[in-house]
Amino acid sequence: MTETDDSFDCDSCGETVPFDEARRTKTVGGLDPTKWQTLCCPSCGSRLKTVFVGE
Ligand SMILES: [Zn+2]
Numbered sequence: 001m002t003e004t005d006d007s008f009d010c011d012s013c014g015e016t017v018p019f020d021e022a023r024r025t026k027t028v029g030g031l032d033p034t035k036w037q038t039l040c041c042p043s044c045g046s047r048l049k050t051v052f053v054g055e
Pocket of ligand 1: 010
């Protein structure tokens with residue numbers, strides 16, 4: 001897995017969350033949880049993005 005400098009802006013609380021600090025949760029909607037994870041804001045818990053983690 002490669003390093004990433006990605007960060008995400010939370011729409012709910014305005015926080016900028018670095019990829020490494022985002023909370024990972026299971027996806028909703030039947031996506032394979034070994035391949036897809038949902039990143040959530042560590043401050044307010046809002047969903048930031050669903051990312052592919054299969055590799
Ligand atoms: Zn937030």
